[in-house]
Amino acid sequence: MVMTKEIECRAARSNDAKDMITVQFKAVQSISKENYPKQVLSAWSPKPNTERIKWWADYINNDNVRCYVATNKKSKVLGVAVYLIAEQCIKSLYVDPKHSRMGIGSRLLQRIERFADRKEADKLNIKASLNSISFYKNMGFQKIKEVKQILSNGSTMEATFMEKAIN
Structure with missing residues (x-):
């Protein structure tokens, strides 16, 4: 088991795009079909391809976006945050x-919180997927309302809008 002290959280680089998409794909495809049907999971995170990798590489360099990756000692990307x-x-x-349940998600979230605080954000929000609500509650987020998340193919999925005050 990897311990979180052996995990580095750093700003993502364009050449991390393929690994970032792969982590997202694996994570989404592992979500219980009790939460979302297979067609939702497929629309949410299609199989990685060249077009998506290029899109992510450009996205990483967008001035309004801050992307982070969590890597192990071998620089393998284990977690992604945007x-x-x-x-x-x-x-x-x-x-x-x-590599779930090893503190990687918590470390990435803390990294975002520190960045947001430096940018003088007063709160963070997220449209949390049904399978992640308890994680965000444990990290101090409050449920605000049930919402629909629009997916890349125009379909929607159930989500919960959550917020956390930061100062």
């Missing part, structure tokens, strides 16, 4: 399912 600065929004946070 923060939208102007919206004070956590866009995504994924951990490779083989």
Whole structure:
């Protein structure tokens, strides 16, 4: 088992894009079908391809976006987090399912919180997937309301809008 002290959280670079998509894909595809049907999971995170990798590489360099990766000693990407600065929004946070429940998600979230605090954000928000609500509650987020998340193919999935005050 990897201990979190052996995990480095750093700003993502363009060349991390393929590994970031792979982590997202693995994480989404491991979500219980009790939470979301297979067609939702497929629309949420399609199989990695060249077009998506290029899109992510460009996204990492967007001025309103701050992306982080958690890596092990071998620089393997184990977790991914994306923060939208102007919206004070956590866009995504994924951990490779083989490395879940090791504190990687918590470390990435703390990294976003520190960054947001430096940018003088007063709160963070997220549209949390059904399977992640308890994680965010444990990290101090409050449920605000049930919402729909629009997916890349135009379909929607159930989510919960959550907020956390930071200062």
